[in-house]
Amino acid sequence: MPVCTRWSRHGYQDQLKILEDLKLQWQCKSQLYQQQVEELRPQCQEKKKQWDCEYQAFIMMMQEVLLAALARRLGKRAALVEVKRLLAAEQKTENKLTAAKIRNLALQMRVQSREEAIGELEERTKAEKLKFENENYKTMILEYEEQVIRIKKGITSTREFQSHLKETINFVELEIQAKLANLAKIKAMIGNKRKALAGVMITKDKLRADNLRLYQRCSLLRNKKLLQDFEKVKDACEDLQSQ
Secondary structure (H helix, E strand, O other), X not given: OHHHHHOXXXXXXXXXXXXXXXXXXXXXXXXXXXXXXXXXXXXXXXXXXXXXXXXXXXXXXXXHHHHHHHHHHHOHHHHHHHHHHHHHHHHHHHHHHHHHHHHHHHHHHHHHHHHHHHHHOOOOOHHHHHHHHHHHHHHHHHHHHHXXXXXXXXXXXXXXXXXXXXXXXXXXXXXXXXXXXXXXXXXXXXXHHHHHHHHHHHXXXXXXXHHHHHHXXXXXXXXXXXXXXXXXXXXXXXXXXXX
């Protein structure tokens, strides 16, 4: 009875017709959007695959650069731990930024759809509720944009740290090249000294062999005990001969 008093039969049928039209429009748009989504899905997957490959290559290059830069200062094991920590922080920051961008995009799409719904249904009672939700979404978008700004600042500081590491790596590489050149000179000097030492050793072996031959030819001259014994025997023989 309250419905009959508020709405006439003709107005009620008009409202039902409007609702049916809106339902048909929504179904057509939904099918169109679903078709567009299916058409764009392979392209999105291909781009995501390409992005994953490039990002993994970038992470591997960053790992090699950081490990080479920190290994001489912290040691290989400590440098590996530090590199894992930095890469985990970088991945965490990247994930936060991606999630924030996705949420921001989703909220923008929801705001857009809400705005379209508000434009179509602004004469109905749900318009105020949709506007209120729209304001809430806009507030959330502002909050997420602030988070994105903070994350971008963190990424900027990380990139500054990476540039500082690259400068350090360049300096270390120059120092390594200078030390390698010095090491090559030292190796050449050692090779020359080894050749000279080999000649000295050959001369030493020849002198040792000559010395051994001379020592063998000296017989009793270099053996004091044998000489003393020979003198005693000689004296005893002379005494016996005199007797």
